[in-house]
Amino acid sequence: MLDWSNIETVLLDMDGTLLDLNFDNHFWQEFVPQRFADLHQLSLAEAKQQLRPRFKAMEGRLEWYCLDYWSAELQLNIAGLKQELAGLIAVHPHVTEFLDAVRASGRRLLLVTNAHRDSLSLKMEKTCLQRFFDQIISSHDYGLAKEQQDFWRTLQANHVFEKHSCLLVDDSLPVLRSAQSFGIAHLAAISKPDSRAPIRQITEFPAAEDFRGLMTGLHPSA
Structure with missing residues (x-):
């Protein structure tokens, strides 16, 4: 599916790509609304109704990914709440196998994520994936x-x-479109970012359910 003979640098997203998006989906769709409801003496349904448009308005913007922004906006310790739920953080199947293969091939390997540094640190602490990467870049750095x-x-x-x-391998179609517009030649989507959600039908980019589908032809770089 990928022309590995012409790939020298590999950029990988984190949430939904390397890690199961179930953690983030549950956190933002259920856990945060419940804590917001508790804080403001609302029902869970009322809290979700209030939060939904506020979340929607920030999609695709740096603020959407910023724990400091949401901590201030919602008067909740978002980083602390993530720690409470950290047991749900999980690496997708076949990720370490893929990372090992890329490292063995001699290609550059960069983690490129929109995740806030606090979230990134927590997830690296839980998964130990940082050892595979030449560099780890958060969009918040820029x-x-x-x-x-x-x-x-x-x-x-x-x-x-x-x-x-x-x-670039990413589960976000808007991010893949942005990278495509910039001119990155090789793009792949993850079609099952959340283990508890159905596989997405993606036709816009080459797509794989997991990293096994991306490893064909992955041999040492010339």
């Missing part, structure tokens, strides 16, 4: 979300790579 073109320009300026020999 003040730009991956959905924005300037994010990719800044990433390329800081971590020099060639667009024509770069692969």
Whole structure:
């Protein structure tokens, strides 16, 4: 599915790509609304009704991913709440097998995530995936979300790579579209980011349910 003979740099998303999105979906759709309801003496349904448009308004913006922003907005310790739920953090099947293969092939391997550094630190602490990567980049380092073109320009300026020999694997179609507009040549989507949700039908980009579908032809780089 991927032309590995022309790929030298591999960029990987974290949430929904390497890690099961069930943690984040449950956190934002159930756990945070319940704590918001408790704080304001609302029913869970009322809390969800109030939060839904506030969340929607921030989608695709850096604020959507910023724990400090939501802590201030909701008067909740979002980083602390994530710690409470950390037992749900899980690595997708076949991820470490894929990461081992990329490392063994001699290609550069970068984690490129919209996750806030506090969330990123918690997830690396729980999964120990940081050992596989040459660099770990949070969009918060640049003040730009991956959905924005300037994010990719800044990433390329800081971590020099060639667009024509770069692969991005991500579960977010808006992020993949942004990377495509920037000119990244090799793109792949994860079609089952949440283990408890159905497989998504994706036709816009090459897609795989898990990383087994991306490993064909992955041999040592020339």
